[in-house]
Amino acid sequence: MFAISFTGKEITLSGVMYFFTISFLTGGFLLGALLFEFFRSREYYMFYNLGISKLRLILMTYMFHIVVASLIIIIASYAKQI
Amino acid sequence: MQNRFEADSIRKAFGDKQVLTDVYLSCQTEDIIGLLGRNGSGKSTLLKILFGTLYTDYKHILINGEYLDQPFKEKGLISFLHQDNFLPRSMTVKKVLKLFDHKLDDTEFVNDPVLSKVLNTKIGNLSGGESRYLEIKLILNLDSKFVFLDEPFNGISPVHIDIVKDMIRNQAGKKGIVLTDHDYRNVLDVANKYMILFDGGIKILKSKEEFIYWGYLPDK
Numbered sequence: 001m002f003a004i005s006f007t008g009k010e011i012t013l014s015g016v017m018y019f020f021t022i023s024f025l026t027g028g029f030l031l032g033a034l035l036f037e038f039f040r041s042r043e044y045y046m047f048y049n050l051g052i053s054k055l056r057l058i059l060m061t062y063m064f065h066i067v068v069a070s071l072i073i074i075i076a077s078y079a080k081q082i
Numbered sequence: 083m084q085n086r087f088e089a090d091s092i093r094k095a096f097g098d099k100q101v102l103t104d105v106y107l108s109c110q111t112e113d114i115i116g117l118l119g120r121n122g123s124g125k126s127t128l129l130k131i132l133f134g135t136l137y138t139d140y141k142h143i144l145i146n147g148e149y150l151d152q153p154f155k156e157k158g159l160i161s162f163l164h165q166d167n168f169l170p171r172s173m174t175v176k177k178v179l180k181l182f183d184h185k186l187d188d189t190e191f192v193n194d195p196v197l198s199k200v201l202n203t204k205i206g207n208l209s210g211g212e213s214r215y216l217e218i219k220l221i222l223n224l225d226s227k228f229v230f231l232d233e234p235f236n237g238i239s240p241v242h243i244d245i246v247k248d249m250i251r252n253q254a255g256k257k258g259i260v261l262t263d264h265d266y267r268n269v270l271d272v273a274n275k276y277m278i279l280f281d282g283g284i285k286i287l288k289s290k291e292e293f294i295y296w297g298y299l300p301d302k
Contacts, residue, residue: 040170042164042167043168044135044168045164045168046168046169046170046181048135048154048162049154049162049220049224050182051154051155051156051157053152053154053155
């Protein structure tokens with residue numbers, strides 16, 4: 001057991017990791033993309049000059065997120081067994 | 083080899099304001115086109131449309147006779163210098179060079195008198211002029227047939243402006259270049275063709291008096 005939540009339910013390490021993975025792949029990614037668009041959109045021109053479009057960049061970044069999330073899920077499933 | 087870039091029927095509006103109306107621009111290898119215009123005339127907008135990163139319903143772009151909707155996606159065609167700094171602030175100069183390495187001759191940069199002193203410096207810690215100089219050199223030395231430079235002289239010291247102008251002239255031997263800047267004297271010095279964006283359209287100019295006629299320079 002990791003901790004007790006304010007609802008009294010048990011919080012486990014694997015549960016935290018699963019929850020992190022979900023937000024990493026959804027709202028977290030979206031928030032990061034929006035912040036980049038808002039504060040650092042000029043940096044897209046570095047990628048444009050390398051022939052990489054914004055869509056391709058976002059898709060490649062999301063693929064990387066999926067790989068990282070998969071590793072976290074694998075680690076979380078082992079943590080559950082411990 | 084002669085390459086030809088042709089853009090026709092370019093129109094762009096922002097809300098109710100029609101910025102570009104049926105603009106035609108052609109550029110070929112060895113051209114250095116100085117594109118001037120007042121603030122808000124649409125110079126940056128036009129260059130972004132030509133590069134392919136700004137959407138408009140109305141444009142027709144041909145490169146060597148081939149129609150292209152977003153030219154920047156085709157490798158080895160066009161490079162573009164944004165008017166603001168666009169390199170990530172957290173990367174070092176060396177890392178940026180490595181990122182572009184597959185397209186650049188590295189020694190050209192490593193031995194550069196301005197850049198050799200700052201190779202291990204982060205982009206965010208460079209002076210405005212140093213980062214601008216790096217960006218110009220990167221863009222001009224990319225493997226591309228056409229180069230669009232949006233305000234390349236912005237923030238560059240006078241002694242380095244001469245180096246930049248020499249870089250532009252050297253690259254013009256194998257590329258077509260379009261540049262725009264408010265430092266019109268340096269634009270006129272380096273360009274071999276002159277155009278002005280006026281009232282949404284492009285006028286080709288032949289003399290300095292025409293800049294006065296079209297309201298770009300004051301009548302003295």
